[in-house]
Amino acid sequence: MGDNSHVLPPYDMDLDGLQRIQGGVVDLGCYESDLNVSVQRVTEQPGALYFDMDRGELCITDQSLITGPIAIHDLSGKLQARLTLRQARTRLDLPTGVYVASGAGAMRLKFAVR
Numbered sequence: 001m002g003d004n005s006h007v008l009p010p011y012d013m014d015l016d017g018l019q020r021i022q023g024g025v026v027d028l029g030c031y032e033s034d035l036n037v038s039v040q041r042v043t044e045q046p047g048a049l050y051f052d053m054d055r056g057e058l059c060i061t062d063q064s065l066i067t068g069p070i071a072i073h074d075l076s077g078k079l080q081a082r083l084t085l086r087q088a089r090t091r092l093d094l095p096t097g098v099y100v101a102s103g104a105g106a107m108r109l110k111f112a113v114r
Helices: none
Strands: 049-052 057-060 070-074 079-083 089-091 097-103 106-113
Touching: 049 106
Parallel strands: none
Antiparallel strands: 049 057, 057 089, 070 079, 070 097, 097 106
């Protein structure tokens, strides 16, 4: 966490030209993080990897896109789970928090568990 009182022009932008204060607070790096997570209802789309928050399930609409295990990390980078999706929907038992799922052949997915 940073100190918003030090974010004054011309230092109110990061090295990519993005606003330093995001989500109400500045972070400590020279780049603002992209760890903001929007929670929206996701409908099934071809080839989509998504998290069904209501059911607590990681879902894939095209099994052929996943060529290896999926790793799920929390925002500190700690590995929370490693799994192979053998079906369209896989229940995740994770504590409340924000996570990133990634794996061979799969896009990165940021999701929240409530």
